[in-house]
Amino acid sequence: MPIAVLIAAEPLPAGELNAATDKLHQAGLVVGTSHWVEPGLVGEVRFTGDRAAANDALEPLRAAADVLVLDEAARDPRLLVSDMDSTMIVNECIDELADYAGVKPQVAAITERAMQGELDFEAALRERVALLEGLSEHVIADCLAQRIRPMPGARTLVRTLSRRGADCVLVSGGFHSFADVIGAELGFNAVFANRLVIEHGHLTGDLEGTIVDAARKAAILMEQSVGQGLEARQVIALGDGANDIPMLKAAGTGIAYHAKPAAIAAADAHIAHGDWTVLLHALGIARADWSD
Numbered sequence: 001m002p003i004a005v006l007i008a009a010e011p012l013p014a015g016e017l018n019a020a021t022d023k024l025h026q027a028g029l030v031v032g033t034s035h036w037v038e039p040g041l042v043g044e045v046r047f048t049g050d051r052a053a054a055n056d057a058l059e060p061l062r063a064a065a066d067v068l069v070l071d072e073a074a075r076d077p078r079l080l081v082s083d084m085d086s087t088m089i090v091n092e093c094i095d096e097l098a099d100y101a102g103v104k105p106q107v108a109a110i111t112e113r114a115m116q117g118e119l120d121f122e123a124a125l126r127e128r129v130a131l132l133e134g135l136s137e138h139v140i141a142d143c144l145a146q147r148i149r150p151m152p153g154a155r156t157l158v159r160t161l162s163r164r165g166a167d168c169v170l171v172s173g174g175f176h177s178f179a180d181v182i183g184a185e186l187g188f189n190a191v192f193a194n195r196l197v198i199e200h201g202h203l204t205g206d207l208e209g210t211i212v213d214a215a216r217k218a219a220i221l222m223e224q225s226v227g228q229g230l231e232a233r234q235v236i237a238l239g240d241g242a243n244d245i246p247m248l249k250a251a252g253t254g255i256a257y258h259a260k261p262a263a264i265a266a267a268d269a270h271i272a273h274g275d276w277t278v279l280l281h282a283l284g285i286a287r288a289d290w291s292d
Contacts, residue, residue: 001032003072004045004054005282008065009274011040020045020061027057042281046072051268068269068282073233074253075283077166080158081221081247082238084172084179084193086115087257088154088186093178094128096147100139103131117242117262121173121213129196133205137198140177148178150186151257153276159187159291160280169224171217173243192220218246238279239263255279 006012006020017034020043024031029049036043047054051069058067085092098107107128114124158168170183172193179193197206210216225235232252239248240259245266248254256267257276264270271278280290 001046001048001072002051002054002069003075003284004047004058004067004069005284006043006045006061006065006067007274007278007281008041012043012065014040016040016061016065017043017045020058020067023057023060024049024054027053029054029057037281037286044284062272066271066273066278066282068255068271068278070253070269070282071233074236076164076234077161077236077253077283078230078234079221079224079228080161080166080168080236080238081171081217081224081251082158082169082188083217083240083244083247084170084182085174086240087238087244088151088158088170089182090149090151091147093143093148093174094125094132096143097132097135097139098128100143101132101135107131114243115241115260117245117260121243122211125173125194125211125213126207129203129207130205132196132203135203137201137203144178144181148182150182151276153274153278153280155186156290156292157276157279160285160289162187162189163291164285167224167228169220171212171220171247173212173217190224192216214243214246217244218250221247221250239267 021031021034024047029047032046034045054069061067092111095108098104110124110128113119162168168188170188170191172179175196176193179191183191195208197204197208235251236253237247237251238255240257242262248267254267256263256270
């Protein structure tokens with residue numbers, strides 16, 4: 001049975017859950033039970049019918065709260081596959097490196113167009129990395145320490161799901177130099193990313209190995225899922241940009257996070273207001289069971 005979960009940062013009016021129920025009724029859906037998990041903050045409505053119709057019906061409520069409509073069977077994921085930049089961390093690592101190299105405006109403009117899906121990802125990545133030629137490798141450690149910050153709620157989400165038995169995998173179109181550190185800090189079990197070529201202590205402006213692009217992200221998700229013998233409902237993917245779309249579609253549940261329009265359109269649900277603990281609420285995991 002599908003379930004709609006309303007999650008707000010500030011208390012909603014008492015009648016907001018009734019409003020959700022009414023909108024589902026008006027859309028021709030059969031509404032079951034509804035209740036506040038946390039009064040005014042987290043509410044659930046179970047219903048029978050089409051999830052897409054429910055999403056459309058509940059759209060007006062998204063002005064004040066995150067509303068995630070999921071299959072109840074998806075509330076016990078065994079595999080979580082997530083993007084890194086602007087998803088698990090607040091930054092775009094390549095843009096921050098570019099700032100040290102004095103080329104951030106040029107690189108950030110390319111990044112934005114790539115995230116919107118306007119450019120071929122691999123070509124855009126290689127163009128940006130080429131602009132970093134000559135940058136000292138020591139800048140990477142400085143950048144990690146001084147600029148890179150986890151997305152609010154990211155550590156809690158990953159560690160909570162991992163403790164409950166989910167395999168958590170970080171897949172990044174960024175770089176192992178960052179992703180390995182961030183993955184370990186947040187609690188991921190495995191990390192896939194791109195590798196910068198470094199010679200004599202400086203970036204050469206090149207990459208080595210297979211590029212982790214949109215297709216590779218989706219392929220990693222499928223490899224992990226098939227390898228563990230999982231059903232689609234047991235797999236969740238998280239992302240924010242065009243490069244994440246195939247992965248979001250390949251998962252049983254794709255979640256877009258403060259995302260670009262194309263990623264939102266491809267995902268099953270979208271978090272627009274809150275942090276990553278919104279997903280814990282949507283999965284029905286009580287605060288008392290969250291891990292730090």
